[in-house]
Amino acid sequence: MTTAITAPFAPTDLDNTGDELLREPVLVTGPATYQAVTDQVCRVTEAPRAPRAWYVAMAISLALLLLFGVLITYAIFTGVGVWGNNSPSFWGFPIINFVFWVGIAHAGTFISAILLLFRQKWRTGINRFAEATTVFAVVCAGIFPAIHVGRPWLAYWLLPYPNIMGDWPNFFSPLLWDACAVGTYATVSILFWYTGMVPDLATLRDRATGRIKPAVYGLLSLGWRGSARQWHLYERANIILAVLATALVLGVSSTVSTDMAVSQIPAWHETIFPPYFTAGAIYSGFAIVLALAIPARELFGLKDLITKRHLDNLAKLALLLGSMVLYIYLIEFVIAWYSGDPYERFAYLNYEFGPYWWLGWGILFCNGVVAQAFWFKFARQTWWIAWPIAVLCVMGMWMERFVIIIVSMHRSFLPSSWHMFVPTWIDIGTLAGSFGLFFTLFLLFCRYCPMVAVSEVKAILPQAQTRDALANGRH
Amino acid sequence: MTTIDKPRPTIPLGTRDQIYLGSLGTRATRLCLGVGLLALAGAAVLGAGEGDAMRQFLFGYLTAWCFFFSIAAASLFFVLAHHLFKASWSVVLRRLAETLACNFIPLMVLLLPILFGLHRLYPWTSAAYMHSSADLQNKSGLLNEPFFLIRCLFYFILLIGLSWYFRRQSLAQDHDGRLSHLRALRWHSGWGFLALFWIINFIGADLVMTLQPRWLSYAAPLFFFSGVIMTIYAALPLLAMWLQRNGRLDNAITLDHYQDLARWLFAWMMFWMYIAFAQYMLIWYANIPQETSFFLVRDLQPWLWITLALLFGHFIMPFLGLLPRWAKRNKRVLAFWCVWLLLFGYLDLFWQIMPAVWVNTPAGRVALQHVNAFDPYQLAPTARYLLWIPLSTSAILIDVLCLLGIGGLFLAHTFHLLRQEALLPLKDPHLPSSLVFEELV
Numbered sequence: 009m010t011t012a013i014t015a016p017f018a019p020t021d022l023d024n025t026g027d028e029l030l031r032e033p034v035l036v037t038g039p040a041t042y043q044a045v046t047d048q049v050c051r052v053t054e055a056p057r058a059p060r061a062w063y064v065a066m067a068i069s070l071a072l073l074l075l076f077g078v079l080i081t082y083a084i085f086t087g088v089g090v091w092g093n094n095s096p097s098f099w100g101f102p103i104i105n106f107v108f109w110v111g112i113a114h115a116g117t118f119i120s121a122i123l124l125l126f127r128q129k130w131r132t133g134i135n136r137f138a139e140a141t142t143v144f145a146v147v148c149a150g151i152f153p154a155i156h157v158g159r160p161w162l163a164y165w166l167l168p169y170p171n172i173m174g175d176w177p178n179f180f181s182p183l184l185w186d187a188c189a190v191g192t193y194a195t196v197s198i199l200f201w202y203t204g205m206v207p208d209l210a211t212l213r214d215r216a217t218g219r220i221k222p223a224v225y226g227l228l229s230l231g232w233r234g235s236a237r238q239w240h241l242y243e244r245a246n247i248i249l250a251v252l253a254t255a256l257v258l259g260v261s262s263t264v265s266t267d268m269a270v271s272q273i274p275a276w277h278e279t280i281f282p283p284y285f286t287a288g289a290i291y292s293g294f295a296i297v298l299a300l301a302i303p304a305r306e307l308f309g310l311k312d313l314i315t316k317r318h319l320d321n322l323a324k325l326a327l328l329l330g331s332m333v334l335y336i337y338l339i340e341f342v343i344a345w346y347s348g349d350p351y352e353r354f355a356y357l358n359y360e361f362g363p364y365w366w367l368g369w370g371i372l373f374c375n376g377v378v379a380q381a382f383w384f385k386f387a388r389q390t391w392w393i394a395w396p397i398a399v400l401c402v403m404g405m406w407m408e409r410f411v412i413i414i415v416s417m418h419r420s421f422l423p424s425s426w427h428m429f430v431p432t433w434i435d436i437g438t439l440a441g442s443f444g445l446f447f448t449l450f451l452l453f454c455r456y457c458p459m460v461a462v463s464e465v466k467a468i469l470p471q472a473q474t475r476d477a478l479a480n481g482r483h
Numbered sequence: 484m485t486t487i488d489k490p491r492p493t494i495p496l497g498t499r500d501q502i503y504l505g506s507l508g509t510r511a512t513r514l515c516l517g518v519g520l521l522a523l524a525g526a527a528v529l530g531a532g533e534g535d536a537m538r539q540f541l542f543g544y545l546t547a548w549c550f551f552f553s554i555a556a557a558s559l560f561f562v563l564a565h566h567l568f569k570a571s572w573s574v575v576l577r578r579l580a581e582t583l584a585c586n587f588i589p590l591m592v593l594l595l596p597i598l599f600g601l602h603r604l605y606p607w608t609s610a611a612y613m614h615s616s617a618d619l620q621n622k623s624g625l626l627n628e629p630f631f632l633i634r635c636l637f638y639f640i641l642l643i644g645l646s647w648y649f650r651r652q653s654l655a656q657d658h659d660g661r662l663s664h665l666r667a668l669r670w671h672s673g674w675g676f677l678a679l680f681w682i683i684n685f686i687g688a689d690l691v692m693t694l695q696p697r698w699l700s701y702a703a704p705l706f707f708f709s710g711v712i713m714t715i716y717a718a719l720p721l722l723a724m725w726l727q728r729n730g731r732l733d734n735a736i737t738l739d740h741y742q743d744l745a746r747w748l749f750a751w752m753m754f755w756m757y758i759a760f761a762q763y764m765l766i767w768y769a770n771i772p773q774e775t776s777f778f779l780v781r782d783l784q785p786w787l788w789i790t791l792a793l794l795f796g797h798f799i800m801p802f803l804g805l806l807p808r809w810a811k812r813n814k815r816v817l818a819f820w821c822v823w824l825l826l827f828g829y830l831d832l833f834w835q836i837m838p839a840v841w842v843n844t845p846a847g848r849v850a851l852q853h854v855n856a857f858d859p860y861q862l863a864p865t866a867r868y869l870l871w872i873p874l875s876t877s878a879i880l881i882d883v884l885c886l887l888g889i890g891g892l893f894l895a896h897t898f899h900l901l902r903q904e905a906l907l908p909l910k911d912p913h914l915p916s917s918l919v920f921e922e923l924v
Contacts, residue, residue: 029662029912180768258757270768277769279702282761331677335684343701346625347773348618383673 024317025389035130038312040469045313049208049460050215052308058455059307066451072444079438080155088158090434097417097429102156103267104409105439108292109149109446110190110264111285111405114257115293116142117197120204121253124246132464133318136208137304137453138297139201144449145296146194148442153186167191182266189263193256200249206232207242208458261285268412275344275355275416284336288405291329291375295401298322302395304454313460316389323388326401330379337376355416363428364415367407374404502909507729508902512895519891526884529877538840541600542873543882546836547889548597549690550714550829552590554893556683557715558583559646563679566649566665566672571913572743572920575735578908579722580715581653582900584646589896591639593889597690598635601628606843607696619696626693634689638682645675650900653908660910683708691832694839698777702762709755710831716748717821717828724818732906738812739922745811745820752805752824755831756798780838785874789834797827829886841869 022037038044083090093100116138123131154163166187168176177184210232213225232238262282269281278284298319305314344356359368378400381387388394419426453459466472504511530540561580565573602608607626613619624630649668656664687707692699700706723736766774781790801820810816841847847869872878908914 029665262757262761266765269765272769272771277765277771279700279762279765279774280705281701281765283702283705283758328677335677335681339684339701339704342625343699346622347699348621349773 022315023389024315025320025385033130033317035133035315035317035468036312036465037315040471042466042469042471045465045469046211046215046462048310048313049458049462049465050212052310052454052459053212053456054215061307062451062455065447069444069447069451072441073448074444075437076441076444079434079441080151083155083434083438084160088156090432091438092429092431092435094427094429096420096425096427097414099156099413099417100429101431101435101439102152104406104413105442106149106152106156107264107267107285107409107413108406109145109152109442110260111289111292111409112296112402113142113145113149113193113197113293114261114286114289115297116140116145117193117200117253117257118290118293119297120200121250122257124250125254129468130318130321132461132468133314134297134301134322134460135464136201136204136461137300137450137459138293139197139204140450140453140457141293141297141300142197143194143201144446144453145293146190146197147449148446150190150194151442151445153183182263182270185263186267189256189260193260196249196252196256200246200253203242203245203249204461204464205458206230207234207463208461210234211462212458257290258286261289268416273416273420274349274351275340275359275412278340278343280336280339284333287329287332287336288375288408291326291333291379292402292405294322294326294329295379295398295405298326299395299398299402300450302391302398304459306391308454308459310460313465319391319394320385320388323382323394323397326398327379327382330375330382330401334376334380337372351421354419358419359411359415362415362419364411364418367411367415371404371408371411374400375408378404501731501733502735502905502907504726504731504898504902504906507731508898511898512902515891515895515898517891519888519893519895521888522884522891523888526881526888529881529884533877533881536603537600538603539873539878540881540885541597541603542837542840543878543885544600544889545597545604545690546829546832546882547885548590548593549832549836550886551586551889551893552686553711553714553828553832554718555584555586555590555646556642556679556686557712557718559642559649559679560676560683560712561715561719562649563645563672563676566668567676569669571916572740574911574913574917575732575740575907575920576719576723576744577911578653578904578906579719579726579901581646581650582897583715583718583722585650585900586893586896587639587642587646589892591643593892594635594639598632601631604839605693605696607693616697622696626696631689634685638686641678641682645671645679649675654904656911657905657909662912665911680708683711687711691835694836695777695842697773700762700766700774700777702758706755706758706762707835709751709758710828713748713751713755714825714828716744716751717824720744720748720817721821721825724814726906735907735918737920738814739920741814741817742808742811742922745805745817748821748824749802749805749811752798752801759793759798780842780870781834783870785871786834786838789830793827793831793834796823797831801827833882837873838870840873844869 022034024034024037026033036045038048091100091102093102116135119131119138120135123135153166154160157163157166166177166184168179168184206229209225210229213222213229216222216225262285265281265285268276269278271277301314301319301322305311341356344352347353359365362368378397381393381397386393387397414429418429526540526543527537530537530543533539558580561573562577562584564570565577565580597604605626606612607619607622608628613623613626648671652664652668655661684704684707688704691707692703720741723732723741726732727736763778766778780786801824804810804816804820804823810820911917
């Protein structure tokens with residue numbers, strides 16, 4: 009008889025969200041020993057069978073992934089005419105999905121890098137799988153521009169490289185900037201994620217039984233022995249990668265925003281687009297981390313490591329970023345009106361009262377209004393309220409990409425060139441398929457990798473707080 | 484569930500003289516008040532002597548006012564962020580920031596000359612100007628005097644209310660030691676933080692962007708905000724160093740606190756550059772006359788030199804100077820960069836505001852149209868002369884006196900408040916951990 013992961017262990021799931029004024033907040037609610045932390049994380053990968061829900065989710069994800077592969081293959085062999093892209097909405101779903109997934113890819117780096125630099129100890133419970141969402145979202149994001157070029161086998165033409173024809177891409181083109189920025193971001197994110205996992209992979213290696221698992225984890229842990237020198241190098245690498253990743257968090261979304269902002273299309277050419285896209289990206293990233301953390305902690309019995317306080321903090325950060333996004337919506341409407349430019353004004357009126365009005369109001373509702381529920385502690389701590397809000401935020405950010413890219417393009421300067429955009433079933437299937445890819449990777453990660461950063465969580469246990477606890481104020 | 488008791492080491496805070504400003508505050512208040520009043524009077528006299536209906540004086544005054552408004556608003560930002568993020572390292576600096584933030588009442592009084600001089604500063608106050616084109620008429624719903632005054636009143640009610648509430652609760656905790664004050668401050672810091680963010684942005688749009696009503700940039704309010712927030716991370720180390728030189732807070736503020744302040748200074752300087760670059764690059768790329776008018780003026784001599792000075796002085800040089808860890812931990816070096824960045828913070832405002840002196844004159848408007856239409860670097864001699872007006876010796880003297888005048892009154896009020904209470908929030912439960920705060924990296 010096989011054992012489900014959650015069977016032998018009952019997490020305490022204590023409420024640790026109180027505003028502790030005289031005590032350090034508790035970040036591990038269960039038995040706070042090194043052994044207990046290691047056991048809780050490793051048992052997920054060591055259990056012979058995953059929970060039943062994991063298999064169900066995996067089956068759905070694999071089906072969607074299969075659909076993704078089939079539809080991409082069909083589009084490549086048939087041509088991009090199978091999509092709803094038209095004139096003037098040349099970009100269509102592929103670029104919407106690209107911008108959306110790049111945005112999703114931001115929270116992991118933000119949580120891991122920026123919160124690391126700010127010495128936020130609570131990040132240790134969620135940083136690992138937030139980083140994983142980053143890596144998987146970048147994979148999803150990278151596929152869309154590659155297929156959108158129509159001849160993906162020539163996608164490398166986007167990059168500058170010496171060639172016998174002596175031609176170079178246009179260095180003033182944001183498409184080139186995109187390729188470089190997203191490529192750099194993918195490299196640093198993967199390095200950051202993987203470097204952080206090495207000590208925990210070594211733990212899995214040391215505990216693994218049988219023949220295959222020790223060999224695989226041994227290979228993946230790169231000969232980690234836990235010597236002082238290795239820890240020293242590891243910490244240095246982490247800090248250096250965190251600094252690089254912090255700059256990239258600002259840089260990548262800003263670069264993606266220039267795809268639109270360098271043009272003269274009304275509602276695209278806005279100087280606030282770089283910080284706007286960055287705020288929106290981090291916001292959607294937090295929302296998806298929250299949406300994944302709520303079921304993951306339940307499913308894998310990690311409630312003592314990913315505690316209510318973690319969810320509470322994630323919700324607060326989503327609220328903060330959501331409010332920034334709301335501010336930018338307001339600024340957009342006010343300045344468009346202030347500009348007196350009839351085209352600029354029309355673009356925003358078209359958002360709310362044009363044929364896609366339901367999307368225009370939808371983004372105001374999902375991104376501007378819904379997240380405001382997180383002002384209330386009750387909403388932050390009740391999973392059946394917080395989870396739908398997080399999902400709505402993610403949906404809202406996808407709709408926002410649709411509104412920016414399609415609604416701005418389908419009615420630009422000349423009414424004679426106006427044209428509605430209607431996605432085909434292949435567009436919709438490809439979008440759903442990209443979620444299949446994302447969730448397949450994520451579920452595999454949950455099952456076979458250390459989902460929580462064991463070594464980092466141990467460092468915040470009470471017994472590890474010696475000089476650090478006495479000396480440091482929280483930031 | 485295991486918890487960790489907050490460490491409560493005994494910290495030698497020193498004698499009462501070391502945590503209270505005492506007679507030093509009285510002397511500083513009198514000195515600053517005297518300097519401030521004399522300088523403002525001098526600026527007004529020189530301004531009247533310019534024969535330009537006080538235009539140069541008002542522009543210099545507006546720039547200086549915006550600079551000290553920046554410090555007060557950024558101080559409030561510091562206090563709100565401290566409570567919102569439940570920081571403890573910055574407890575030893577909180578009282579100084581709370582006090583600097585409580586300057587909105589004098590700043591509101593000092594705003595009066597600007598309100599009385601609206602007609603000389605803002606061309607949108609002229610009905611003839613607003614009727615000169617359709618796009619300006621469209622803006623009259625926002626750009627009219629009654630609504631402008633209502634907005635200013637609204638901003639200041641909120642700013643004064645927030646700053647005084649946060650200081651009053653903090654002082655109350657000094658007296659009764661109750662934790663409920665801290666809870667209330669944390670609770671109100673959430674909405675206060677967002678409200679302050681919005682207000683600073685809108686004040687930037689109202690006071691600076693509308694100086695050139697035809698110009699617009701979606702990022703202009705955020706650009707103003709980025710410059711505003713940086714100032715407190717330059718001003719606080721200087722105030723702390725001055726206090727320590729005079730025997731106050733010797734044991735309380737350490738090199739580790741200075742290092743953290745310097746890191747934040749560095750981060751906000753980077754953010755300023757990020758917004759500045761995004762705004763400039765996108766405007767340059769799209770090349771739309773409605774937007775380029777702002778940079779065309781600043782791309783002409785002598786303003787080009789100030790634009791370049793900002794690039795090097797507000798970013799490249801302090802970036803290199805503040806990057807090493809040792810520079811952030813050396814008080815003399817840090818003091819140099821704080822003064823440097825405050826000066827460039829002022830220059831940034833000067834660069835945003837002053838070209839409007841000539842842009843808004845009839846001759847300036849004609850010249851600007853000429854610039855847009857033909858070769859931007861071939862200006863008529865009259866227009867070329869106009870460009871230099873805000874940089875004449877007398878104009879700069881007026882600007883310096885305005886800076887000293889408003890600064891003197893601002894600091895006099897600050898010292899007046901500081902001498903009334905302890906320089907540290909004595910009964911904050913996180914004070915012990917703040918006192919022993921150490922940077923490990």
